[in-house]
Amino acid sequence: MVEDFIHLHVHTEYSLLDGFSRINKLIKRAKELNMKAVAITDHGSMFGVIEFYKKAKKEGIKPIIGCEVYTASRSLRDKDPNFDKYQGHLVLLAKDMTGYKNLIKLVSTAYVEGFYYKPRIDFEELQKHSEGIIALSACLGGDVQQSLLNRNYEKAKKIALKLNDIFGQDNFYLELQDHGLKEQREVNLSLIKLSEETGIPLVVTNDVHYVSKEDSKIHDILLCIQTGKTFKDENRMKFETDEFYLKSKEEMYDLFSYVPDALENTVKIANRCNLEFDFNQIHLPKYKVPDGFTPSSYLRKLCMDGLKERFENPSNEIIERLNYELNVIENMGYVEYFLIVWDFINFAKENNIMVGPGRGSAAGSIVAYVLKITDIDPIKYGLIFERFLNPERVSMPDCKYIA
Structure with missing residues (x-):
């Protein structure tokens, strides 16, 4: 009897110019x-994660969120063409929100640094951010x-043990694949030997790049x-077989019947990956304020400084309006939201980057005006703050600050 099998190595259209597994078609086929x-x-990217998660959930399929990252041959900060042009691969799967x-x-560090x-x-980065992740040795x-x-078994063993140490026992797996390539079958024998010697478990994947065989x-x-080649170019990069599709569990069991534990481990790993997103909760970044301030007290200071610049002799009406708006902002938890927007608008103005006077309902906020996020006096023009933000509003405030 064929047991369950879970595909843990899948590239969607967000593997740009390499993946042709359209998410809709992928989920439908699964x-x-x-x-x-x-x-x-x-x-190297996670651009498709949320779309994938929502569509899988809608169809009653458990989404497993991961990424096949590229590994630097030395430090990620080394960029010498003689040593650092080669990148390795490593599959990382999130077990939970951590x-x-x-x-x-x-992934962000990989792009930025x-x-x-x-x-x-x-x-080094993997060591710092390994908690809550299951890693597979990739293709x-x-x-x-x-x-x-490269016939360097001892080096392979050293790398495998290092990754096993980083992620912890049963959080790193040696990945077996078979797309009809001679090299894969040779490597698989060595991976099985390596597993027996080290105790690092095996797992089977199919490196899915398209949904159906005919999509090859x-x-x-x-x-x-991707490579700037023509279809007729015989020396171009190409996949040697048409086996990189979303295979059925029967097909996978036929290929790997000799390693039943590695097949079963796909289900065990899937059962351990239980990431859940809450799309009803707003997640705002933390804003680092100067020493001696809380976010609320810093926002109030900035507003009072701005008030003196915007109004020579602010009336009681203006001060009451400012305090009212600040109280609403604090009670609704949007203090750091305003600080963040103030920060990037302020940076733009200090660096001669053009911004507009503001548009939309944000122009009704005196807080936005004294922070110089907007340049329209809401008191002068009788603009209403509640159109922008009020306790009855469920959604985030309108952030169309820049024209």
Whole structure:
């Protein structure tokens, strides 16, 4: 009897010019195959995560959120073309919200600090942000697999043990794949040996790049666009087989019947990944205020400073209006929201970056006016603050500050 199987290595259209698994089609096919869960692990990015999560949930399929990150050959800050052009691969899956936060931190760092041909992370960053994550050794491009391809078993073992130490036992898996490639079958034998020697568990994946087998031709054209080659170019990069599709559990069991534990581990991993998003809760960044201030007291200071600049002799009406608005802002939890908007508008003005006078209902706020977020006096023109923000409003305030 064929047991369940979960795809844990899947590239959607958000693996730009490499993935051709359209999320709608992917989820539909997973449902047709009676799969209880499916992962998203796009190359170096997480742009499609929320769309994937919502559509999977809607169809009753458990979404597993992950990313196939690129690893730097040395430090992510090393960018020497003689040493650092090569990037390894590593699949990371979020077990929970802690893991998700660590994952998005890693991906952000990869772009902001580690980008060199690709967004890269290194073992030091992995060590700092490993909590709540399950890692898989990825495809033939993985660091472990690359060492095995280069006939350096001891180096592969060293890397595997290092990753196992970073993520912890049973949080790092050696990944077996078989797309009909000779190299994969050779590497798989070494991975099984490595697992036996180290106790690091195995897991089976299919490195999905398109949903149906017939989609391989379209995927091939995507690769041509990515590499700037023509379809007729015999020396271009291409996948050697058409096996990189969302296979059924029966197909996967036929391929890997000799490693039943590795097949079962796909379900075990899926059961451990229980990330839930709450789209009804607003998550605002924390704003770091100067020493001696709370966010509320700092906002009030900025407003009082701005009040003196905007009005020579502010009337009681103006002061009462300002205090009223600040009380509403504080009670609704939007203090740091205003500080953040003030910060980037202030930065723009100090650096001669053009911004407009403000538009929309934000012009009705005297707080926005004295902070110089907007340049329209709401008192002079009788503009109503409640159109912008009021205790009865469920949604975020209108943030169309910049024209």
